[in-house]
Amino acid sequence: KNEVEQSPQNLTAQEGEFITINCSYSVGISALHWLQQHPGGGIVSLFMLSSGKKKHGRLIATINIQEKHSSLHITASHPRDSAVYICAVINFGNEKLTFGTGTRLTIIP
């Protein structure tokens, strides 16, 4: 079992829909990243959070440390949101990152 599991692996939705991507992890962490990878390959950090909730524009990230679970939400989705979204946790103690395998999101106009 991977230390970081994401679901779903693939998600296709219509423009405007509310999107939820989930991340569960099995190790102790100090923080969690949500990353976005566009078709060209580049990766950008969307959020880093260790508790509660963060919001940036149409993106919202939440984390529940007790349940070892985080979600990334996209409101009013748009075709430009199409990308692979990656969850990565910072392992408590050695501070190394462990990555999920990503969720491929496709938003259809």
Added chain:
Amino acid sequence: DADVTQTPRNRITKTGKRIMLECSQTKGHDRMYWYRQDPGLGLRLIYYSFDVKDINKGEISDGYSVSRQAQAKFSLSLESAIPNQTALYFCATSDPQGDGNTIYFGEGSWLTVV
């Protein structure tokens, strides 16, 4: 200019050849990393460096070596490339103290070994 720059962006090389991927950063971070991405797998850590004199193996270091030439530069070498090293390689930097542990990635280097 990008915060983290990787060169080359794309390279095709033959089995047995030596190849170097270079990474430079303008963030002033001490910590630098090399990751490899393969289809269906999460990014995996090859090597990392927490400062110029500190080099550490990651989970898949066999067949790779690194050099931290300066705070801003961290290069990855494949001494004798083999086809299963065909992958997308990423360099990254972070600074837990000064930058809230945000991680910055380069744009990736596509390497094909034939």
